[in-house]
Amino acid sequence: DAGVIQSPRHEVTEMGQEVTLRCKPISGHNSLFWYRQTMMRGLELLIYFNNNVPIDDSGMPEDRFSAKMPNASFSTLKIQPSEPRDSAVYFCASSLWGLEAFFGQGTRLTVV
C-alpha cells in the first residue's frame, strides 16, 4: 500500500478563495483524522470519521471549515473563504478503529 496520500503537497492561495484539501486513506482503514499543525498550537485534531461518518468535529475552528468523506477511500477538507490565519500544515491520518494511525505527508497551505 502507498500509505495515506494527500494532495496537493503545497497550496498558495489568496485570502477569500476556496481551498480544498484531499486525502486518500490506507485501504481497509475505517477511521480518518484531519489535523492542523502550526508552531503556536502544535498538532490539533480538527475532525475524525469512523466508517465515513463524522464522529466529532469539535476541533473545526469555524464554519468556514467543512469536511466530507463520501466513501471509504476519499475525504476532503474545505476552507471557504480562506484567511491568512488558516496558513498551516494540514495532515490526514487513517487507522483501524483509531489504533496505529498512519499519517500522510501533509499539505502546506499558505494564504496570502
Add this chain to the structure above:
Amino acid sequence: GESVGLHLPTLSVQEGDNSIINCAYSNSASDYFIWYKQESGKGPQFIIDIRSNMDKRQGQRVTVLLNKTVKHLSLQIAATQPGDSAVYFCADFSGGYNKLIFGAGTRLAVHP
C-alpha cells in the same frame, strides 16, 4: 510539515547515548498510547504503542514505559543515532471517544 518550533523542549544527546523522552497526559480514561516521530518536512511516523493494561513494551531500540498512577509516559531510545534527530510526540486515545490527541512534542537533537 514543519513541527512546532520555538517553544518545544529540546533534549540534546551524544550519539551512542541513551535518550529518554517524557510525556504527561491528563485523561485518566485514556487506554491506548502512541509515540510518533516527526522529521522536518514529513508527517508524524508511528514508532511504538502501548495499551493501558501494560506498563512496558519494547521495540527495536525503543522502549515505552507507562505509569498510570501518575499519568506519565516515557520513550527510551537506546544507542541514539543522528537519524533519531526529530520531534517526538506522545498521543493518547480514549476508546470511548475514539480520539487521538497529541502532546506538544519534544525535539531530540543528536550530536556526533
